[in-house]
Amino acid sequence: MRGIRRTHILVAAFAAALCVPAAGVGSGNGLPTSIGKGEGALNLIEWPAYSDPSFAKKFEQQTGCIIHRKDAGSSNEMVALMRTGGGGGGGQYDLVSASGDASLRLIYGGDVQPVNVDLIPSWKNFLPAFKSPPHNTVKGVHYGVSVQWGPNTLLYNTQKVKPAPTGWASIYSGKYKGKLTVPNNPIQIADAALYLMQTKPSLGIKDPYELTSGQLAAAVSLLKAQKPLLKRYWNYEADEITSFKNGDVWMGAGWPYQTLQLQKAKAPIKEIVPLPTTGWADTWMLAKKAPHPNCAYKWMAYVTTPQVEAKQALVFGETPVNPLACPYMNKLEAGSCAKYHLNEPASYYAKIKFWKTPVPQCGWKPGNGCMDYNAWQQAWTQVTG
Amino acid sequence: MAAEAPALPQADPPGRRVRLRLSAAVWRRPWIKGTGLLGPPAGAFLVVYVGALGVLLLSSLWTVNAFTGELVHHWSLANYRLIFSTSEPYLRIAGRTIGIAAAVTVTDAVLAFPLGFFMARVAPPRLRAVLFVLVLLPLWSSYLVRIYSWQTILSHDGALNWLLNGLGLPDQNIAYTNWAMWIVFSYVWLPFMVLPVYAALERIPESYVEASADMGARGARTFRSVILPLALPGVVAGSIFTFSLTLGDFITPLLIGGTNSSFIGNVVYENIGINANVPFAAAFAAVPVMVMAVYLVVARRLGAFEAL
Numbered sequence: 001m002r003g004i005r006r007t008h009i010l011v012a013a014f015a016a017a018l019c020v021p022a023a024g025v026g027s028g029n030g031l032p033t034s035i036g037k038g039e040g041a042l043n044l045i046e047w048p049a050y051s052d053p054s055f056a057k058k059f060e061q062q063t064g065c066i067i068h069r070k071d072a073g074s075s076n077e078m079v080a081l082m083r084t085g086g087g088g089g090g091g092q093y094d095l096v097s098a099s100g101d102a103s104l105r106l107i108y109g110g111d112v113q114p115v116n117v118d119l120i121p122s123w124k125n126f127l128p129a130f131k132s133p134p135h136n137t138v139k140g141v142h143y144g145v146s147v148q149w150g151p152n153t154l155l156y157n158t159q160k161v162k163p164a165p166t167g168w169a170s171i172y173s174g175k176y177k178g179k180l181t182v183p184n185n186p187i188q189i190a191d192a193a194l195y196l197m198q199t200k201p202s203l204g205i206k207d208p209y210e211l212t213s214g215q216l217a218a219a220v221s222l223l224k225a226q227k228p229l230l231k232r233y234w235n236y237e238a239d240e241i242t243s244f245k246n247g248d249v250w251m252g253a254g255w256p257y258q259t260l261q262l263q264k265a266k267a268p269i270k271e272i273v274p275l276p277t278t279g280w281a282d283t284w285m286l287a288k289k290a291p292h293p294n295c296a297y298k299w300m301a302y303v304t305t306p307q308v309e310a311k312q313a314l315v316f317g318e319t320p321v322n323p324l325a326c327p328y329m330n331k332l333e334a335g336s337c338a339k340y341h342l343n344e345p346a347s348y349y350a351k352i353k354f355w356k357t358p359v360p361q362c363g364w365k366p367g368n369g370c371m372d373y374n375a376w377q378q379a380w381t382q383v384t385g
Numbered sequence: 386m387a388a389e390a391p392a393l394p395q396a397d398p399p400g401r402r403v404r405l406r407l408s409a410a411v412w413r414r415p416w417i418k419g420t421g422l423l424g425p426p427a428g429a430f431l432v433v434y435v436g437a438l439g440v441l442l443l444s445s446l447w448t449v450n451a452f453t454g455e456l457v458h459h460w461s462l463a464n465y466r467l468i469f470s471t472s473e474p475y476l477r478i479a480g481r482t483i484g485i486a487a488a489v490t491v492t493d494a495v496l497a498f499p500l501g502f503f504m505a506r507v508a509p510p511r512l513r514a515v516l517f518v519l520v521l522l523p524l525w526s527s528y529l530v531r532i533y534s535w536q537t538i539l540s541h542d543g544a545l546n547w548l549l550n551g552l553g554l555p556d557q558n559i560a561y562t563n564w565a566m567w568i569v570f571s572y573v574w575l576p577f578m579v580l581p582v583y584a585a586l587e588r589i590p591e592s593y594v595e596a597s598a599d600m601g602a603r604g605a606r607t608f609r610s611v612i613l614p615l616a617l618p619g620v621v622a623g624s625i626f627t628f629s630l631t632l633g634d635f636i637t638p639l640l641i642g643g644t645n646s647s648f649i650g651n652v653v654y655e656n657i658g659i660n661a662n663v664p665f666a667a668a669f670a671a672v673p674v675m676v677m678a679v680y681l682v683v684a685r686r687l688g689a690f691e692a693l
Contacts (some may be wrong), residue, residue, distance in 0.1 A: 080657055101688060230644045232561040239640070247541040248560055272386070374449075376656065378473075385474030385647045 010163035031116040035301070038065045039292040042299055045070045045081050045096040045284070047316075050147075051299075052211075055311045059302045065295035074249055075102040075104050075185070082111045082287065091289030094296040097147065099280045100355030101187040102133035105373065107136075107143050108359070112285040114141045119297055122304040122322050129349040130321035133355040134363075136283040144285035145300050147280070150318040151279040151341075151352055152191065155244065155259055155270040156251040167274040171253060172222065177229045181243055181252035181364070186373070186380035187355055191253065191278050192219040194353060206326075206364040208278065209356050216371045216379055223383045233384055237261075244269055255280075256340075260317040273341075279352040281321070313340060438674070445668035456664070464668035475652065479672050482648045485563065486631035489570040489601050490624045493578040496571070496617070497623060501582035520579050528573060532640050535569045536560060539641075561643040570631050577630065579622035585619025586612070621689035628680060632673045649673055 043067040044051055051067050070093065072078040079102050082093065098106055106112045107191055117123045123131065123145060125220035137143070156165055161176065171180055172195065182188055193208035196218055205215050231249050234240040240258050241247040245267050254271070262269040284300050286293065300306060309320035310328035319340040320329075326337040337343055358376050360368040371379075411417050445464055468475040504516050523531060523576045537546045539560040546556045559565050589612060597607040635650025642648075648668055656666040684690070 059426050074656065076657075126466050181484065227644050235639050242536070242540075243561075246537075248558070377662075381478075381647070381652060381655070384644065385478045385652065 001106075007357050031114055032119065033116070035119055035297045036294045038063045038295045038298055040064055040295070041066050041068065042292050042295040043068045043070070043093045043314045043342045044299075045072055045078055045093050047097050047099075049073065049316055050312070051283075052312065052315045054262055055101060055303075055308045056314060057095075058297065063295065063298045063302075065292065065298060067299075070074075074117075075099050075187075075343070078092070078102050079105050079109075079111075080177060080354055082106055083109065091287075091291055093287050094290040094292050095144075095284050095286060095299060097282050098144070099282050100133075101185070101280070101357055103135045103143070103283050103285060104138075104357035104359060106285060107138055111288055112143045113288045113290070115144055115286050115297075115300070117142050117145060120145050120301050120304055122306070122309075122324075124300070125306075125324050126180050126304075127323055127349065128346065129354075130281060133281060133354060135281065136285065144283040145304060146321040147282050147284050147303055148312060148316065148318040149279060149281035149354065151273045151277050152253055152254050153256055153259065153277075154251070155240075155254045155271045157244065157272050158268045160247075160250040165251065165269070165272065165274075165333075168277070169199075170251060171228050172229075174229055175249055178231055179250040180226075181232055181234050181240060181249045181254075182226070182230065182231050183240075183253060184235050184384065186376040187278075188253075189216070189219050189223065189379060190353065190355070192276055194276060196222060207362075208372045210355050210362045210364060211358070211360050212362075212369055213371055217374065220379050220383055227383060241265075256317040275348075276351040276353060279354050281354045307357045313342075335383075441667045441674075442671055443681055444664050445671055447664040449662045449664055464665045467665070468669055468672065474647075475669065478647050478652055478668075479649055481563075481645075482632060482650075482673070483676060485567060485570065485648075486628050487633045488541050488567055489574060490578075490627045492571040493531055493575050493627045494582075494620050495625060496575060497582045498620065499576040501579055501616075502595050502612075502620075505586035513655035520576050523573070529636070529640075531573055532569055532637055533647070534567070535572065537640055538566070539565050561641065561646075563643065565635055565641045565643075566646055570627075571633070573637075574627040574630050578620075581619045581622040581626075582616065583619075585616045585622075586677075591614045615638050618688040618690075621684045621687045625681065625684055629673075629677055632676065649662060 044067060046069055048071045051069060056067055070081060071209065072081060075098070078096055078098055082096055096106070096112070117131075125308075126146060130149065132140070132142065133146060136146065154165055154168065156170075158164070160179070168191070171182060182191070189211075190208040193211055193215065196203055196215075197205045197208065200218070203215050203218050204350050207209065211219065232239075234243065234252070234254075237255070237258055240249070240252065240254050241261050244252075244258070245260055245265060256271065259269060259271040284303065286296055286300075290296050290299055303312065303375065304322055306320075306324040307320055309322045309325035310332055312318075313320050313325065313329060314332055314336060317340075319342050323342060326342050329336045329340070329342065341348065358371060358373050360370055360372045362368075362370040432586075444456075446460050446462070448459065448461060448463055450457055463621050467473055468479075470476075500516075500520075508516060536543075539558070541558065541560065543560070545559065549555065549557060559568070593611050593615075594607055597611045602610065633650060635648055635654050638646045638648045638651055649672060651669050655665045656662040656669070
């Protein structure tokens, strides 16, 4: 009996450690109304290069907030890092540059806290699509500020793929069987759903991230049919770059970042952005127990200024959320504002379906009829496993 | 003098008295000494090894609230039902993991036996030392570096195809397939098989071989009836390493695997990050634990632990 009781204590301790991030012991519910003096440090969970020294150095000099970086390789890694060290757990990190497939998980998991956007001067200049997007704003409460975005693009080898592809249909057709690649990410189901929205209107898909079980099953069967056509599912950007570079893969879904790197390496790779498409948008989100909130607010205000937005966009190959960055981009690289589609009309943004974590509530019909992210993960394992 | 005599015990410092008492007590009750010596490591073993495993198994019986990611402390076998359901991919993934681990183990045994035999019984001492270094050399570099170098060898414009083309043979597309995983695993775990096989072969006394020859056995018969049975525990001991290391891996499938290459470890890794579905990950992680338990029982029967 005694042994059992001891195990109980162990289990309870472990369970408590797991529950704390979700329990919501907040550091005050009232939003700050001004940014205080910096705490001297800022701990970031970021996509590699999201606080590139080319623009972060100046921030450190101006504010005295010294940046400590933890690079994450995937959205899942970011969520895991926040659960263990950012949210309630260690109170170790201040900000996370979460993409749309992670941000709602962090909000509902209680890992992040509301942010007062009035303290971010550039926020009012943002493109309307990124002021209060559904992936970081819930019921009018902001849990961070948008920072950059990009479309998911179709990469192809110009020497092998002739004629050049015109749309997403190319990655579901057998013409280049065994030479295709797509990301190893459950959110890829949305790409299939978006394709089905156009090719099979009878399924009644309204939003590629809000699927009923029937619609999810249809997307899964499309992805299962696609599987034999693929060389591999890529896990990290570098994997996809390698596969294109050494000729194992000729065409596939990726991001402008990969194209940029491949073109820098003189590989014969081009990309198209077939519309409509899926895309990602990243948000700097404030950890629930951020130890340096003032530095965090200063950073959010700094990275959204037009000059810094322009610099970051060109370092990473993505698009600012602040259109005032356009002239600065052109100054850094002629024509880059148009190249990254920052000068497009609102109708263009309507054709990009930005990642958001699937949740049980459907936005387009009452009730909890939609499949949540767990179901998506299991469906994705069914496809890839 | 007589006046000083009663003062003597008082001159004895109190610390020394306590120490004497303690040492007497320990001498009278030997179990105190044993407990004091073994207690800390045993406690650490219980908490760190067995405790972690116990928590793993317990949490596999819970579920997770999909919406908030909170743990639901409600006992159920739902996770295991999902894993063992034939309409789900998990049995297939477990089967693939175990199958490739077994294939890697057999491959390594076949490769390691002649090498170990040569090192233990044929090679002169200096050559033996050189061979030892060569076997262990790959372990000096990072495991990741070795996987990436195989990626370079097997890829479309890699060294393998360059060689094949040079010989006038057609290209092979081995990168990103289960064949690639089999090759890479067999390569990275080979030293762990060679060493115990070598140790087992080295321990066979020369006199046994001579006795066998005196009784009229030829080389093949001696090998079959003397060398092989005595070396078998070494092979089984090595197989524990190659099998369990392959069973628990998830990086090789990630980097060199194709579209049908997910391992148990990959599913576990993916489930931890997603809604922190620790219970399901724990349930699936319990599968290799069970497989290894069965494997170790069989290995014990075959005498592997005497060869370690």
